[in-house]
Amino acid sequence: MSGHHISSAKFLWGVAISLFILTFLTVGVAYIHIPEPWNVVVKISIAAVKAVIVAAFFMNLWWDSKFNVMLFIMSILFFVLLVGITLLDTLYRVDPVPSF
Amino acid sequence: MSQPSAVEEKLEHLQHHFIDSDQQFEASKLGMWIFLVTEILFFGGLFAAYIVYRSWYPELYLLASEELDVFWGAVNTFVLIGSSLTVAMAIRSAQLNQIRGLIINLWITIGLAVTFMVIKYFEYAEKIEKGILPGAHYSYDGIAHEKANIFFSIYYMMTGLHGIHVLVGIGLMVWLVFKAKKKVFHSGYYTPVEITGLYWHLVDVIWIFLFPLLYLID
Numbered sequence: 507m508s509g510h511h512i513s514s515a516k517f518l519w520g521v522a523i524s525l526f527i528l529t530f531l532t533v534g535v536a537y538i539h540i541p542e543p544w545n546v547v548v549k550i551s552i553a554a555v556k557a558v559i560v561a562a563f564f565m566n567l568w569w570d571s572k573f574n575v576m577l578f579i580m581s582i583l584f585f586v587l588l589v590g591i592t593l594l595d596t597l598y599r600v601d602p603v604p605s606f
Numbered sequence: 607m608s609q610p611s612a613v614e615e616k617l618e619h620l621q622h623h624f625i626d627s628d629q630q631f632e633a634s635k636l637g638m639w640i641f642l643v644t645e646i647l648f649f650g651g652l653f654a655a656y657i658v659y660r661s662w663y664p665e666l667y668l669l670a671s672e673e674l675d676v677f678w679g680a681v682n683t684f685v686l687i688g689s690s691l692t693v694a695m696a697i698r699s700a701q702l703n704q705i706r707g708l709i710i711n712l713w714i715t716i717g718l719a720v721t722f723m724v725i726k727y728f729e730y731a732e733k734i735e736k737g738i739l740p741g742a743h744y745s746y747d748g749i750a751h752e753k754a755n756i757f758f759s760i761y762y763m764m765t766g767l768h769g770i771h772v773l774v775g776i777g778l779m780v781w782l783v784f785k786a787k788k789k790v791f792h793s794g795y796y797t798p799v800e801i802t803g804l805y806w807h808l809v810d811v812i813w814i815f816l817f818p819l820l821y822l823i824d
Contacts, residue, residue: 510631512701513694522691529683529817533676536822549818557811564694565807571632574639581643585650589657596658 511569521563528556619795631797638801642808649812652764656819659756669749670757671823673738675729679821682725683813689718690810693803700796705786708799712783715806719776726769733758764816771809778802 532552540548562568567575617627624630660667692715699707737745740762744755782799785791791799 510628510701512698515695515698518691518694518698521694522687525687525690526684529680529687532818532822533680536676536818536824539824545824549822550815553815553818556814560690560807560811560814564690564810565804570635574636577636577639577643581646581650584647585653588647588650589654592654592658593661597661 511566513563513566517563521559525556525559528552528559616792616794619790619797627794631800634797634801635804638804642804645808649764649767652760652767653815653819656760656764659760663751663753663756666751666753666757667823669751670754670761671820673733673749674761674821676821678725678729679817682722683817685718685722685725686810686813689715689722690807692718693806697796697799697803700786700791700799701793703793705789705791708791708796709783709786712779712786716776716779716783719772719779722772723769723776726765761820764820768809768812768816771812775802775806775809778805 532549535545535548535552539545561578567578620627620630624633692711696708696711696715699705699711733739736748738758739745740759741755744758746754779802782802785798
């Protein structure tokens with residue numbers, strides 16, 4: 507039951523069009539030159555919204571078993587852990603390894 | 607007795623260790639999600655390298671990304687989102703027993719995936735021509751930064767690994783077309799289509815992040 511959600515063609519087109527619009531938005535934002543940290547934040551946020559739309563409505567997580575949703579969220583948490591712990595080292599080095 | 611009933615015929619795909627089709631379908635999907643988790647962490651290592659080097663050399667990323675053509679990057683983003691749509695349509699066709707629609711949607715997806723790779727080929731060719739190669743093979747002097755090769759090592763690793771995933775996806779979808787032509791799939795059994803779809807959407811999601819991170823550094 508949980509695995510057999512059938513989306514209407516109209517709905518799938520709507521999802522794709524919203525993704526197209528967000529792509530236009532990211533490219534547009536790149537040309538406005540938002541000051542330093544915020545340009546990255548805006549672009550990553552738009553990408554994250556697009557990723558959530560794909561995961562929820564194309565990969566059907568919206569209607570899927572909560573266990574699969576948990577797996578997806580856990581992978582992101584572990585990625586954040588990987589980056590976080592790595593940055594705790596690399597950001598506070600006196601100088602980066604010369605040959606790197 | 608000798609004639610298999612319609613119900614039995616439709617259960618050909620059911621393996622004996624599953625209670626019913628639904629359980630088999632859910633088990634396959636769970637397995638695929640676990641694989642996708644490993645894929646996210648596989649690419650995660652490269653994203654971590656990207657983040658570390660960007661924190662060390664922010665000015666390098668600004669300079670080097672100017673070598674990448676935003677136009678073609680954006681076109682490829684549209685191509686991949688379009689292919690995600692056609693894969694979703696293919697799954698819908700399979701769910702509704704429309705095998706012709708399934709095959710047509712799979713062919714469109716394959717076409718879009720090939721388009722993506724052709725554009726990527728021209729992007730790579732243009733850079734290789736200039737001597738923009740990864741690591742020690744880098745010989746381009748148009749970027750005023752001593753670590754310029756590092757950006758392109760990361761660029762080639764991330765887009766290259768992503769490109770390999772696109773090629774694998776093309777192979778999987780050609781295989782699905784052959785299976786569909788043999789009338790293997792119907793509304794009661796389309797697990798391979800669903801699973802390949804999940805994989806394809808993940809490849810799309812990764813590109814959704816690669817595009818702004820590599821091309822759109824203003």
